[in-house]
Amino acid sequence: MSSTDRDVDHALAYPEPPASPLWHRHCGETPRPLTPAEQKRNYELLALAQRTPRPRSPRPTQTLAEAS
Numbered sequence: 001m002s003s004t005d006r007d008v009d010h011a012l013a014y015p016e017p018p019a020s021p022l023w024h025r026h027c028g029e030t031p032r033p034l035t036p037a038e039q040k041r042n043y044e045l046l047a048l049a050q051r052t053p054r055p056r057s058p059r060p061t062q063t064l065a066e067a068s
Helices: 004-005 034-053
Strands: none
Touching: none
16 A cells, blocks of 8 residues: 555545635625624623533433342
């Protein structure tokens, strides 16, 4: 096996599609500033997401001895 065969990256079978035009901003356009209400809501949602633990998968209620 030659070194060129090993250097080939097979992770992507096809090239990535071009980015959506919605992701691009035309030259000179600036984003719309957030209103104070939107800023407050974003801050509250971020604080909630950081505080809330992720749900864990349920554990079986029976022990291994009881299950057999």
